[in-house]
Amino acid sequence: MKKCYKRMPRVALTIDVEQDAAPFLNTWQGVEKGLPLMLEVLAKHDVPATFFVTGLAAERFPELIAEISQRYEVSCHGYEHERFDKLAVDEQRQRIQKATEILQKITGTKPLGFKAPNFKFTVQTLAILEEIGYVYDASKASYKRAPRQSCSSLVEIPNTLPSTLLHLPFWLSRQVLSLCLCFLPLVVLDYHPWEVVEISNARFDLRFATGDKALNRLDRTISYLHTTGARFVTLKEVALYRATQG
Numbered sequence: 075m076k077k078c079y080k081r082m083p084r085v086a087l088t089i090d091v092e093q094d095a096a097p098f099l100n101t102w103q104g105v106e107k108g109l110p111l112m113l114e115v116l117a118k119h120d121v122p123a124t125f126f127v128t129g130l131a132a133e134r135f136p137e138l139i140a141e142i143s144q145r146y147e148v149s150c151h152g153y154e155h156e157r158f159d160k161l162a163v164d165e166q167r168q169r170i171q172k173a174t175e176i177l178q179k180i181t182g183t184k185p186l187g188f189k190a191p192n193f194k195f196t197v198q199t200l201a202i203l204e205e206i207g208y209v210y211d212a213s214k215a216s217y218k219r220a221p222r223q224s225c226s227s228l229v230e231i232p233n234t235l236p237s238t239l240l241h242l243p244f245w246l247s248r249q250v251l252s253l254c255l256c257f258l259p260l261v262v263l264d265y266h267p268w269e270v271v272e273i274s275n276a277r278f279d280l281r282f283a284t285g286d287k288a289l290n291r292l293d294r295t296i297s298y299l300h301t302t303g304a305r306f307v308t309l310k311e312v313a314l315y316r317a318t319q320g
């Protein structure tokens with residue numbers, strides 16, 4: 075497809091660090107086997123990324139998360155990949171606070187961003203994030219319904235495409251990405267480490283085109299994005315820039 079953008083498009087790669095195919099499984103093969111493979115791909119291309127890490131993942135893999143935080147942005151993905159729209163306000167606050175403290179202790183930095191697991195949250199979730207001092211929220215997806223946000227100072231950065239993009243044949247996902255780059259100033263993509271390993275006990279649809287195929291598509295996608303001249307950014311970078319623009 076011919077390039078049609080007038081200014082340099084920006085792309086943010088985000089990776090959710092959580093249990094396998096949450097909430098369907100309680101295993102961690104993705105973090106144990108898939109995450110190191112994804113880190114190799116990111117390092118090979120020398121691109122930044124934002125990792126949304128659950129408090130539980132950080133407790134189980136503190137050294138790995140600390141290492142990731144040396145090179146990439148680490149933000150918060152709840153405590154145990156809970157559905158925030160199903161929790162009472164106090165419970166939501168307690169879990170966000172707990173996950174925030176764990177991440178801060180392990181990485182040495184307070185996370186600036188939050189993404190609600192499964193993109194499920196309430197207006198109170200946003201109020202809690204503001205109260206705790208978060209700068210941005212990435213809990214919305216442009217392809218999912220979301221609660222209306224009341225006046226909030228949080229910078230809102232929605233996810234652009236579902237992670238199933240990684241499962242499409244490369245020629246097709248490239249066309250979709252190309253269109254997004256034409257029309258959007260920022261394209262936010264999300265990936266999961268469990269998608270790049272073959273998890274034998276997962277449901278068929280969750281296993282479709284995963285493992286090496288998915289890892290290879292991630293690699294090819296980043297190569298393709300480089301050819302478009304897209305600039306890779308972290309969500310923190312986007313949020314801090316937007317916050318200064320008012």
Ligand SMILES: [Zn+2]
Binds near residue numbers: 155
């Ligand atoms: Zn998640």
